[in-house]
Amino acid sequence: MASAPAHHDSGAAGRRLRAALASWNAAVFAAWLFAPFALAGTVAWVAGWLHLGVVVAGALAEGRHVSRSNPALQKRRRRIGPGTKAWDLGWNALFWPLVASIDVAAGFQYGRRGNAMSFAAWPLGLVLVASGFFLSAWAMGANPYFEGTVRIQTEIGHRAFEGGPYRLVRHPGYLGLVLWALGTPFLLLSTWSIGPALATAAWIVLRTGLEDATLRRELPGYGDYASRTRCRLLPGVW
Helix, strand or coil, rough: CCCCCCCCCCCHHHHHHHHHHHHHHHHHHHHHHHHHHHCCCCCCCCCHHHHHHHHHHHHHHHHHHHHHHHHHHHHHCCCCCCCCCHHHHHHHHHHHHHHHHHHHHHHHHHHCCCCCCCCCHHHHHHHHHHHHHHHHHHHHHCCCCCCCCCCCHHHCCCCCCHHHHCCCCCCCCHHHHHHHHHHHHHCCCCCCHHHHHHHHHHHHHHHHHHHHHHHHHCCCCCHHHHHHHHCCCCCCCC
C-alpha cells in the first residue's frame, strides 16, 4: 500500500534526497514496530501481534502480486522520478508517521486500560484492512503508471489509465489506503486510535484531491476520463 521540482532522481542531489527519505522512513518504521508494544508495557498484546501479522501478510501478498503483474512498475516505485511535485514529497514524509500514530495510540491505550473493544469488532477490522490491501494490489497490478509519487511520467508516455478498478473510481489505490486506515482501530481493538485513523484518512483524501487537480491540468486526456468516471474516491459520493 507509498512510498520537488523536476530531475530529483538525477545526480548528487537526487541521491541525497533518496538517502534522506530512506533514513526517515527507516526511523518511522522502527518506531511503528517497537513504540506501540513499549507503550503497551508488554509483548503479550494479542491484538497488536494479530494486527502486525495481518499487515505483514497483506504487504507480502500485495508485493508478490505486483511483482508478477507489473514488474516494471515495482522497479520504478523504488525511485523518485523526475518532475515529482514538491508538495507530494512533504505529503509522503508525513503519511507514514500518521499511519504509525494509529498503532501508537492503541498501544498507549492498551497499556492503561487494556482492550477497549470486544474481540467481536476484530472481524470488521480484518474485512476492511484486507479489502484495502486487495483494492490497492488490484490497482497497482493493473496501472503501469502507479508510482509512489505524483508526477507526469513523460518518459514512458503517461496517459490516463481506465482499466481494472479505474472503471469504478479514479483513485482506487487511495480508497484502499483509506479502508486500511479505518479498519486498523478495529484490528487493534482501540477507541483511542480512531482519531489518528480519521486524520490519516483525511490526509489521503487531501492527496487524492491534489493529485486529481494536477492530472486534470497536466495530463492530456485525463479530463475526458474524469467525465466518464465521475468519482475520485467513493462511488456515487466524491
